[in-house]
Amino acid sequence: ETGVTQSPTHLIKTRGQQVTLRCSSQSGHNTVSWYQQALGQGPQFIFQYYREEENGRGNFPPRFSGLQFPNYSSELNVNALELDDSALYLCASSLRTGADTQYFGPGTRLTVL
Amino acid sequence: GQQVMQIPQYQHVQEGEDFTTYCNSSTTLSNIQWYKQRPGGHPVFLIQLVKSGEVKKQKRLTFQFGEAKKNSSLHITATQTTDVGTYFCAGWDGGSQGNLIFGKGTKLSVKP
Numbered sequence: 001e002t003g004v005t006q007s008p009t010h011l012i013k014t015r016g017q018q019v020t021l022r023c024s025s026q027s028g029h030n031t032v033s034w035y036q037q038a039l040g041q042g043p044q045f046i047f048q049y050y051r052e053e054e055n056g057r058g059n060f061p062p063r064f065s066g067l068q069f070p071n072y073s074s075e076l077n078v079n080a081l082e083l084d085d086s087a088l089y090l091c092a093s094s095l096r097t098g099a100d101t102q103y104f105g106p107g108t109r110l111t112v113l
Numbered sequence: 114g115q116q117v118m119q120i121p122q123y124q125h126v127q128e129g130e131d132f133t134t135y136c137n138s139s140t141t142l143s144n145i146q147w148y149k150q151r152p153g154g155h156p157v158f159l160i161q162l163v164k165s166g167e168v169k170k171q172k173r174l175t176f177q178f179g180e181a182k183k184n185s186s187l188h189i190t191a192t193q194t195t196d197v198g199t200y201f202c203a204g205w206d207g208g209s210q211g212n213l214i215f216g217k218g219t220k221l222s223v224k225p
Contacts, residue, residue, distance in 0.1 A: 042215030042216050045212050045213055102146075102158060104156045
């Protein structure tokens, strides 16, 4: 059984740029959620995807967008990067939608300069 | 909106001492989950509580869900250095959208 994987591990961008982060869900999981974890904080829910459709969204602006592909892998896109977007971005897959047990990937550390 | 608060923010204990972290929600929860994040790592699922007043044990860890389903606690007996990390509770209000709300976590350090 393959766990959740994310790429890249680290990324440095400058303010105003765009970024795409990628996630492969655990085998057998059809639901993917994305979280933002600022230093010293808990993960904050960005959105969830199920069967290639957005299934729920947290309090994040529209410049945060996502995709889910037929193989259940997913992308998180952030446009017009701001300094406050610097954080660890975590992808989590689950067996069911809603707030089912989250299996987190190792995360992508994004630094915006 | 729904908020989940955790206390304390930090806890330093001597190896062998007990440790407890508390979680309080502003709204009634459908379920509560606990995760552990080691330094430099990612959150790892520990347990889910669903029923009012539920108590679950995992070896030295005891998890409780309050009668009103608005609070929860994690108690570790006789801490070990392997218990080091940040413990998060995460609550769901049962809405149709998967908005799991995490607390800010309790960072546990254990002195050998």
